[in-house]
Amino acid sequence: MALNHWLLLLLLQVLHEVTGTRVKLNMGGFEDVVIAINPQIPEDNKMVDAIKDMVKEASTYLFSATRQRFYFKTVKVIIPSTWEPKNEYQRVTTESYDKADVIVADHYLKHGDDPYTLQYGGCGEPGRYIHFTPNFLTNDKLHNAYGPRGRVFVHEWAHLRWGVFDEYNNDAPFYTPGGDNLPEATRCSAGFTGQYIFPLGGKSYRDCKIDHRTQLYEHGCLFVPKRHQDTAASIMYLQSLPSVTQFCDKSNHNIKATNLQNKMCNYRSTWEVIMASPDFASSSPIMVPPPDPTVSLLQKQDRVLCLVLDVSGSMDANNRTVRLKQAAEIFLLQVIEAGSWVGIVTFSSTAAVKTHLKQISNDSMRKTLTEYLPTRTTRGTNICSGVRSGFQVFLHKYGSTKGCEIVLLTDGEDTAISSCFDEVQRSGSIIHTIALGSNATKDLETLADKTGGLKFSITDSVDSNSLIDAFSGLSSGSGDISQQSIQLESRGQSVGSQDQLNGIVTIDKTVGNDTFFVVTWGTSPPEILLTDPKGREYTEKDFAVDNTNVRTARLKIDGTAETGEWIYSIKNTHSGAQVISITVTTRAASASVPPLIVKSYTKSDTNKFPSPMVIYAEVSQGFLPVIGAKVTVTVEPEIGTPVELELYDDGLGADILKNDGIYSRYFTSFRGNGRHNIKVRVQGKDQTLRRSRRQSQALYLTGFVEEDGQITMNPPKPEPTDDELQTNLGSVSRVASGGSFVVSGVPLENTITDVYPPSKISDLEVKLDEDDDHFCLAWTAPGNDYDTGQAERYEIKMSGNPLELRHGTFDDATSVNTTGLAVEISGVRQMFRYKPHNFTKENGTSIYFAIRAIDGSSNVGEVSNIARAVVLLPALPPTPASPVTTSTAHTTPDDKYSVSPTPDDKHTTPSNVKPTCANDTNTINTTMETVIIVCASAIIICAIVSITVCVLRKQRYRSYDTCMDITAVNKNALTIL
Ligand SMILES: *[C@@H]1O[C@H](CO)[C@@H](O)[C@H](O)[C@H]1NC(C)=O
Ligand SMILES: *[C@@H]1O[C@H](CO)[C@@H](O)[C@H](O)[C@H]1NC(C)=O
Ligand SMILES: *[C@@H]1O[C@H](CO)[C@@H](O)[C@H](O)[C@H]1NC(C)=O
Ligand SMILES: [Ca+2]
Ligand SMILES: [Ca+2]
Numbered sequence: 001m002a003l004n005h006w007l008l009l010l011l012l013q014v015l016h017e018v019t020g021t022r023v024k025l026n027m028g029g030f031e032d033v034v035i036a037i038n039p040q041i042p043e044d045n046k047m048v049d050a051i052k053d054m055v056k057e058a059s060t061y062l063f064s065a066t067r068q069r070f071y072f073k074t075v076k077v078i079i080p081s082t083w084e085p086k087n088e089y090q091r092v093t094t095e096s097y098d099k100a101d102v103i104v105a106d107h108y109l110k111h112g113d114d115p116y117t118l119q120y121g122g123c124g125e126p127g128r129y130i131h132f133t134p135n136f137l138t139n140d141k142l143h144n145a146y147g148p149r150g151r152v153f154v155h156e157w158a159h160l161r162w163g164v165f166d167e168y169n170n171d172a173p174f175y176t177p178g179g180d181n182l183p184e185a186t187r188c189s190a191g192f193t194g195q196y197i198f199p200l201g202g203k204s205y206r207d208c209k210i211d212h213r214t215q216l217y218e219h220g221c222l223f224v225p226k227r228h229q230d231t232a233a234s235i236m237y238l239q240s241l242p243s244v245t246q247f248c249d250k251s252n253h254n255i256k257a258t259n260l261q262n263k264m265c266n267y268r269s270t271w272e273v274i275m276a277s278p279d280f281a282s283s284s285p286i287m288v289p290p291p292d293p294t295v296s297l298l299q300k301q302d303r304v305l306c307l308v309l310d311v312s313g314s315m316d317a318n319n320r321t322v323r324l325k326q327a328a329e330i331f332l333l334q335v336i337e338a339g340s341w342v343g344i345v346t347f348s349s350t351a352a353v354k355t356h357l358k359q360i361s362n363d364s365m366r367k368t369l370t371e372y373l374p375t376r377t378t379r380g381t382n383i384c385s386g387v388r389s390g391f392q393v394f395l396h397k398y399g400s401t402k403g404c405e406i407v408l409l410t411d412g413e414d415t416a417i418s419s420c421f422d423e424v425q426r427s428g429s430i431i432h433t434i435a436l437g438s439n440a441t442k443d444l445e446t447l448a449d450k451t452g453g454l455k456f457s458i459t460d461s462v463d464s465n466s467l468i469d470a471f472s473g474l475s476s477g478s479g480d481i482s483q484q485s486i487q488l489e490s491r492g493q494s495v496g497s498q499d500q501l502n503g504i505v506t507i508d509k510t511v512g513n514d515t516f517f518v519v520t521w522g523t524s525p526p527e528i529l530l531t532d533p534k535g536r537e538y539t540e541k542d543f544a545v546d547n548t549n550v551r552t553a554r555l556k557i558d559g560t561a562e563t564g565e566w567i568y569s570i571k572n573t574h575s576g577a578q579v580i581s582i583t584v585t586t587r588a589a590s591a592s593v594p595p596l597i598v599k600s601y602t603k604s605d606t607n608k609f610p611s612p613m614v615i616y617a618e619v620s621q622g623f624l625p626v627i628g629a630k631v632t633v634t635v636e637p638e639i640g641t642p643v644e645l646e647l648y649d650d651g652l653g654a655d656i657l658k659n660d661g662i663y664s665r666y667f668t669s670f671r672g673n674g675r676h677n678i679k680v681r682v683q684g685k686d687q688t689l690r691r692s693r694r695q696s697q698a699l700y701l702t703g704f705v706e707e708d709g710q711i712t713m714n715p716p717k718p719e720p721t722d723d724e725l726q727t728n729l730g731s732v733s734r735v736a737s738g739g740s741f742v743v744s745g746v747p748l749e750n751t752i753t754d755v756y757p758p759s760k761i762s763d764l765e766v767k768l769d770e771d772d773d774h775f776c777l778a779w780t781a782p783g784n785d786y787d788t789g790q791a792e793r794y795e796i797k798m799s800g801n802p803l804e805l806r807h808g809t810f811d812d813a814t815s816v817n818t819t820g821l822a823v824e825i826s827g828v829r830q831m832f833r834y835k836p837h838n839f840t841k842e843n844g845t846s847i848y849f850a851i852r853a854i855d856g857s858s859n860v861g862e863v864s865n866i867a868r869a870v871v872l873l874p875a876l877p878p879t880p881a882s883p884v885t886t887s888t889a890h891t892t893p894d895d896k897y898s899v900s901p902t903p904d905d906k907h908t909t910p911s912n913v914k915p916t917c918a919n920d921t922n923t924i925n926t927t928m929e930t931v932i933i934v935c936a937s938a939i940i941i942c943a944i945v946s947i948t949v950c951v952l953r954k955q956r957y958r959s960y961d962t963c964m965d966i967t968a969v970n971k972n973a974l975t976i977l
Helices: 002-019 043-067 134-138 140-146 147-162 259-263 270-275 313-335 363-370 383-398 416-428 444-451 466-472 948-956
Strands: 024-026 030-031 032-038 074-079 103-106 130-132 195-199 204-207 220-224 294-299 304-310 339-349 352-361 405-410 430-436 455-458 486-495 500-507 512-521 527-531 537-539 552-560 563-570 576-588 596-602 606-609 613-621 626-627 630-635 642-646 662-667 673-684 703-705 712-714 732-744 765-768 775-780 794-797 814-816 829-834 845-854 869-874 930-935 940-943
Touching: 024 642, 030 074, 032 043, 043 134, 043 147, 043 294, 103 829, 130 134, 130 147, 134 466, 140 147, 147 270, 195 712, 204 304, 304 313, 304 352, 304 383, 304 552, 313 363, 313 466, 313 512, 313 552, 313 576, 339 383, 352 363, 352 383, 352 673, 352 765, 383 405, 383 416, 405 444, 405 576, 416 444, 430 466, 444 576, 455 466, 466 486, 466 576, 466 673, 486 500, 486 512, 486 552, 486 732, 500 512, 500 576, 500 732, 563 576, 596 673, 596 732, 613 630, 613 642, 613 673, 613 732, 630 662, 775 845
Parallel strands: 032 074, 032 103, 074 294, 103 130, 220 703, 304 339, 304 405, 405 430, 430 455, 455 732, 606 732, 765 869, 869 930
Antiparallel strands: 024 030, 195 204, 195 220, 339 352, 486 576, 500 563, 512 552, 512 576, 527 537, 527 563, 596 613, 613 626, 613 662, 630 642, 630 673, 673 732, 703 712, 765 775, 775 829, 794 814, 794 845, 845 869, 930 940
16 A cells, blocks of 8 residues: 555656646645746736636536546646736746646637647646637637637646547547448547538538448538537537536447547546546545635746856866856857846855846846856865855845746765755745766756756767757746747767868748857867858858857857858868867747747656657647658767667657657667656758648537527638648758656666567558458558567457457457568558458448557567458448438528438439549548448449548559558548447
8 A cells, every 4th residue: 555655656746747747636636737828918817817717617617527536726827927017926936838737828820719738648648738829718709619618628637637538530520330320420428419410501501421432421511419418428528518517437438439539548438547547546536515726826027047057076077167168158148038137156065156146138248147157176066055055146136036947067976965855845946957977966856856947967978969958958938939049950079180060050931030150179179161041151260269268169140040051061170080069049030920849758757667768849830730840869878879769740659649740759779777868850841841730629519409409500610721831831950958867777788688569550451352352451560669670470350349359358359360471660551461261241241450569579569450341232221311300491590500402312322432533522531441342243342442542542652552552541540440
């Protein structure tokens, strides 16, 4: 029991470390939920009131939805510093916009107000943040479409806190329940009743037809629920309807719905997932109704920061003092935002205040501050004395340490560091830690964990330029993107005598103000040639060279730097090899166009071998995902060679959604214990890089069926046009530090055995071959270790009952003989043809398949998605009309719809359906199943392949010349059930 408790605490710790959230659960009450308002939003007290109302309503709703377990106890709202100060506003302490649980901000491209939660982890893993627009919070007209705001908040909170997924699916709105049954709307529970209508424009509609190629309702068909339902579930489907007060649980979960919840959580209901959470384990039902939440308002002040720098003797080793000075100068001269206050403290066995807080009002103040950076070292390391002096610097000016930031850099061991943990916790300051070299004290990160600071780990291998990256990564977390420094390039390497460091930095349209090119070297100044996109050349003579032996040359470009490719060539004219580095930082070019940014996360920031680490990079512009970028990550262990990995946004392996701007990858190459530093590089090429829509959004209810059978429609949802979205972003480069994580439990390298299975295959598809009765299966090969390398063999199972193919019963299902099936290397699309012996084709038969991969060390991967092939005979009974609608025409008062006569080609028989790949886009979103139509008499199989498949294949797999025509369907489509 005691152990369990301890584990739980650990889990909770991990939970908030990962997401940045510092929400605590105390006797069922969520404390310190942070809602942050973007600084670009003009002052609006109505919005603050709306937030208060929303939280109050949400708390009551959450309490009953979770069967009296959870409620909101305290909520903090961060008011931007741009709003008029008020007495009731308290000072922000360790909260920040960047770490907030809920962000209130406008979308860059105005397109509706869909609330959403940024989720990138698997089932049960917390998300990053919830995003509401100001209009969503203040415009009551949106109630009809989204429901009361408190209910929406609970829907999003379940995503964020408990890692459950949506039970609707805009990309796969219908599914076939099997047998002779009609298609149904993707929903939970299946007890939701409503009408399937096809809008004809204006106020008229007709019944939906069934598309025989998919066995689903035609594209454009809408499921309109009745306003009054008997079912109470579920909140992850349609929280807006009054009757909905519960999550789907085991008793009413719709296992057949083609939604992300089923795909991600292996067909478990949302309530089962919530019950498996650490929150659930550490709480119990509460008998009395909880009090209303307390909402406090905090206002962000100016940024106040103190550099607390180690000057112990060990800083002399490996040129650390010089490297620190180079990196800290970049921070003071280029990174920290104008208007901030900065102080500097150094420490060894005792601490010294080098300068009290000075406000960065102009460039000469930046320069002045660099003169306080340490150059000499003394003996001893007393981290707490450094931190305390930092606090003194804040108190000297402010009378408070709340909300101030310390950047603490040390390379030394200090056994007494825990003596100031409590003091640090009480201070309300944020401590960012930079561990330099492998001797830095192990507890250093505790200071960051306690205060919500960033953590960096820097090796003495200067090649990586990581100390500079750490300082460049210390931008303010205020949400004011237009003021933040953005790093475009960061490279360092040893360059031989007379050799060159060459490269290209792309300055895109969104950046260019305050652009600096900084070159550093180890021994003697190199020759520099920098050519701008217009051909103008800059040499080392144009760079300002620091004459205080910092070995740095710096060039600031006046105004906004030219957009395009800047080519650099740095030549080592020294007689021996030396390390040369280049760093380029810039800021946004316009306050109204948000720059493209990259942020990097890890699955957790401590990792015990053999769990795999997952690394994510989020590439976005003004909350819109940016897709088509090449994203690479370098993981640099304390000791040993860095590992480079490419991250993918392909919806496979560790990546849960394709094209959501989150690029992900498993990392398993652990070679030793200790800190691992992360650096992410984004390259976007002209023509490939583009913005995309958010995919996972709250359900916008299209309309209701009223008590009297009339239909009330909501106005159509505003959407940005594809043109707006896909404006060519041009070429882009970004480099960012992703902080560090700590690994433990790694065995000695020569004793490491393979413990990692191939990853789950999530894009299995199947169809029946039209010519020779073979089933053709296609999927993307996983690796030996998750998504890396090559597995050894596959196991494929088939069944008439999909539930048999799930984990648990997979072993018992009928095996498919996989003789002759070779395993491809990870990421390669492969296929397999299979002819069952005694397979009798019966009308409407569904055959299901699932696959898993096994590696050379007998590690067994998870069971894939379940893929389905439908066999249809031509003499199909006429398609019945959709269930609820009647052909009685309604009159059309006001905003009611009327039924127009259903066109009489409604009962199209399969023989009328042309197997053509014409530009019929009816099924563009229903690529989930491939329906095979069998001409019974001749036992000739006339496969009529889904149109979508054809269309997509033409675009992407032009010369795919095999049995497997369907390999090109959107890999993100859910091929489950
Ligand atoms: C400092 O840097 C120079 C030039 O890269 C190198 O030759 C020297 O060995 C370094 N010093 C130490 C102590 O690492
Ligand atoms: C770590 O400390 C030990 C003993 O003080 C010293 O010999 C070693 O050089 C240090 N290592 C680094 C990387 O500073
Ligand atoms: C960038 O610089 C231009 C002039 O060089 C200025 O007009 C613009 O406001 C600046 N943008 C930002 C975000 O400060
Ligand atoms: Ca993704
Ligand atoms: Ca393996």
